[in-house]
Amino acid sequence: MAQSIEQLLELQLATLESLSRLLEQEKAAIVERKAADIAKLANDKLALLNKVQQQDHQISSHAQRQLLVDNPEYVQKVESIKAIVSRCKEINEVNGEALQRAQLSFHKLNNLFQQSRGKQQMTYNSEGVAQNIRSLGTNIKA
Known part of the structure; x- marks a missing residue:
């Protein structure tokens, strides 16, 4: 038996409300930096x-x-559906921007870490030129 238009509207309204709740959960997972939950x-x-x-x-x-x-x-139901869709789009955009900022922060932190590691491996040769040496102190024969 085919569903009535009213049943389909109610079903879509319920699905969109579930989506709205899920987007709020996603926002919380982003704030808490829970990568597994975000995925x-x-x-x-x-x-x-x-x-x-x-x-x-x-x-x-x-x-x-x-x-x-x-x-x-x-x-009226269609207007309610449109309002929820609009709210979901807004929340999704906010979540996307938050994820982009988190990713940018991660890249900056990773770059700082890489630079810090590089400075620990830097030394100067007899001409005063800076060099990165990975084997610093490992080729000593005593």
């Missing part, structure tokens, strides 16, 4: 987005889709 939530987010897309296709091809414009109750 899992990203996969879950992708699955929910695919589900929303499938539901949207079912709604747009439904025989009663004209009711979405004609019936005030359905118009």
Whole structure:
């Protein structure tokens, strides 16, 4: 038995609310720098987005889709769905920016670490020219 347009709207509303909660969890995982959680939530987010897309296709091809414009109750549900989609987009953008900042911080820290390690291996030759020597002190024969 095919689902009614109302059932499809309710299903999509529930899926989008799940997506909104998941995005909030993702934000918390980013703040807490829990890489494993971030990866899992990203996969879950992708699955929910695919589900929303499938539901949207079912709604747009439904025989009663004209009711979405004609019936005030359905118009209100569609507006609620659009509001949640808008909120999800905003949260997702914030999460993306936070991930980019975290990645940039990691790269800066990694570069500082690399530079610090390089300074410990630097020495000067007899002409006063700086050299990085990886074998400093390991080729001594006593």
